[in-house]
Amino acid sequence: MSTPQKSPERNKTQSRTVKVQVALRQAIIEQRLAPGIRLPEDTIGESFGTSRTIAREALQRLAVEGLVELQPNRGAFVANPSLDEGRDVFVVRQGLERMVVRHLAGNLSTQQIATLEHMLQQEELAAAQNDAEAIRLAGEFHLKLVEMTGNQLLIRYLTETISRCSLVLAMYGRPHSVDCGIEEHRQIIEALIAGDVERTSSLMEHHLDEVAGRALLEPRKTESLQDVLSSFADLLR
Amino acid sequence: MSTPQKSPERNKTQSRTVKVQVALRQAIIEQRLAPGIRLPEDTIGESFGTSRTIAREALQRLAVEGLVELQPNRGAFVANPSLDEGRDVFVVRQGLERMVVRHLAGNLSTQQIATLEHMLQQEELAAAQNDAEAIRLAGEFHLKLVEMTGNQLLIRYLTETISRCSLVLAMYGRPHSVDCGIEEHRQIIEALIAGDVERTSSLMEHHLDEVAGRALLEPRKTESLQDVLSSFADLLR
DNA sequence: GTCTTAATGGTTGTACGCAATCTTTAAGGG
DNA sequence: CCCTTAAAGATTGCGTACAACCATTAAGAC
Numbered sequence: 259m260s261t262p263q264k265s266p267e268r269n270k271t272q273s274r275t276v277k278v279q280v281a282l283r284q285a286i287i288e289q290r291l292a293p294g295i296r297l298p299e300d301t302i303g304e305s306f307g308t309s310r311t312i313a314r315e316a317l318q319r320l321a322v323e324g325l326v327e328l329q330p331n332r333g334a335f336v337a338n339p340s341l342d343e344g345r346d347v348f349v350v351r352q353g354l355e356r357m358v359v360r361h362l363a364g365n366l367s368t369q370q371i372a373t374l375e376h377m378l379q380q381e382e383l384a385a386a387q388n389d390a391e392a393i394r395l396a397g398e399f400h401l402k403l404v405e406m407t408g409n410q411l412l413i414r415y416l417t418e419t420i421s422r423c424s425l426v427l428a429m430y431g432r433p434h435s436v437d438c439g440i441e442e443h444r445q446i447i448e449a450l451i452a453g454d455v456e457r458t459s460s461l462m463e464h465h466l467d468e469v470a471g472r473a474l475l476e477p478r479k480t481e482s483l484q485d486v487l488s489s490f491a492d493l494l495r
Numbered sequence: 496m497s498t499p500q501k502s503p504e505r506n507k508t509q510s511r512t513v514k515v516q517v518a519l520r521q522a523i524i525e526q527r528l529a530p531g532i533r534l535p536e537d538t539i540g541e542s543f544g545t546s547r548t549i550a551r552e553a554l555q556r557l558a559v560e561g562l563v564e565l566q567p568n569r570g571a572f573v574a575n576p577s578l579d580e581g582r583d584v585f586v587v588r589q590g591l592e593r594m595v596v597r598h599l600a601g602n603l604s605t606q607q608i609a610t611l612e613h614m615l616q617q618e619e620l621a622a623a624q625n626d627a628e629a630i631r632l633a634g635e636f637h638l639k640l641v642e643m644t645g646n647q648l649l650i651r652y653l654t655e656t657i658s659r660c661s662l663v664l665a666m667y668g669r670p671h672s673v674d675c676g677i678e679e680h681r682q683i684i685e686a687l688i689a690g691d692v693e694r695t696s697s698l699m700e701h702h703l704d705e706v707a708g709r710a711l712l713e714p715r716k717t718e719s720l721q722d723v724l725s726s727f728a729d730l731l732r
Numbered sequence: 733g734t735c736t737t738a739a740t741g742g743t744t745g746t747a748c749g750c751a752a753t754c755t756t757t758a759a760g761g762g
Numbered sequence: 763c764c765c766t767t768a769a770a771g772a773t774t775g776c777g778t779a780c781a782a783c784c785a786t787t788a789a790g791a792c
Binding site: 735747757 | 763764765766767768769770771772773774775776777778779780781782783784785786787788789790791792
Binding site for chain 4: 510511512545546547548549568569
């Protein structure tokens with residue numbers, strides 16, 4: 259049945275579409291592609307050495323992920339979420355993460371605990387020196403947690419939501435607010451092991467409030483025209 | 496910048512793809528297309544009087560919705576979730592609905608309250624006579640609730656999840672267990688108006704436990720080989 | 733008779749081309 | 763000078779054709 263003499267490597271990855279999709283996603287999350295910018299199918303196709311068909315498919319998928327906006331007969335644009343939409347995304351993330359800890363608390367295997375503590379160590383290592391790496395690891399921690407639930411749907415939703423959070427933070431967050439507090443991660447692990455659902459939930463809630471609130475709510479809140487102009491008006495005195 | 500003088504009418508609906516998508520979704524949820532059945536692009540295209548391109552696109556989207564499974568180089572199939580996967584979907588739904596009531600409790604406008612009570616009346620009307628209509632209305636109730644949150648992401652996720660629940664129920668549920676208890680819906684509305692988050696949450700949790708548990712967990716639970724065989728063994732005495 | 737291997741049929745993966753639509757630019761009238 | 767209207771340009775929407783791949787069946791060897 260199986261044909262092991264095939265390519266020794268993996269399934270060769272699901273063809274070009276996915277490759278383009280991941281590449282674009284990375285570019286968007288890292289803000290190499292600014293929010294609101296146009297994404298013509300032609301250009302993308304040429305860039306990746308493929309035809310419009312592939313580019314189009316990748317864009318469609320990214321659209322359902324919420325990273326690009328698709329306007330009928332007008333084309334694709336990098337998503338440009340408003341602050342309100344951004345808050346919505348964080349609200350959903352909080353709820354999803356709450357589901358994660360609810361299912362994990364008290365149910366961690368020793369293997370899983372070891373994995374988490376290992377990740378924590380890596381986070382601490384990276385915290386002092388490598389900014390980009392630290393941010394990446396902080397995200398991985400949350401992804402690892404949800405993967406441990408084994409709930410495929412939950413994994414998909416939270417993965418998607420987290421990447422959207424990254425986009426929102428990139429737009430409205432300050433340059434590099436250390437997204438996650440490592441100490442908070444440690445406390446969460448401890449509470450999970452202890453099996454205290456309520457405590458873990460509130461810890462996670464607090465943790466995400468920190469992330470969202472610190473970086474998102476404070477800074478360029480609404481930035482209404484009046485506010486901007488009044489701050490300039492002061493200079494006229 | 497904005498061009499309000501555009502077409503006065505609606506956006507004319509987003510082209511054929513969505514139409515095919517909607518039609519297929521309906522067919523799958525209503526079990527007109529049995530789980531596991533093949534969905535060749537050609538056939539679908541011909542059925543809807545369009546080309547493979549459209550069919551393919553619709554299938555892709557339904558795949559991310561979880562209603563069809565896409566096997567590389569092999570084609571599309573109507574999703575055939577295992578009982579475990581089905582349970583996962585219900586777990587996620589519970590979590591999402593919990594988010595809904597958390598945001599709605601105590602924040603309903605009089606307009607919204609009126610809408611909900613109107614829906615309740617319709618449910619009661621349909622309950623006695625029209626089965627299919629009753630089931631549809633029961634689903635609408637939950638959809639209406641999430642729409643009232645105004646959180647687009649939450650709306651998308653829960654809509655998707657609810658349709659997947661329908662598929663699961665169609666597969667593993669008994670013929671037509673009345674999916675939702677109307678009385679339970681009434682209690683939920685009351686608790687929402689009262690603004691009692693905890694009570695609403697537990698009501699909703701209980702409500703969905705009823706739906707899932709009654710129709711899904713009891714009946715063909717695991718059905719391990721031993722169980723089946725032992726029940727046959729009795730006949731040999 | 734069974735296993736291996738080749739050939740065939742069918743379906744997906746991808747590229748490309750034409751038509752439809754939107755945007756922009758240019759021209760004309762008030 | 764501005765606004766309205768027409769034409770040109772560019773991009774998406776969609777169909778179709780060919781190539782790649784998988785599954786099945788047929789043929790051959792042991």
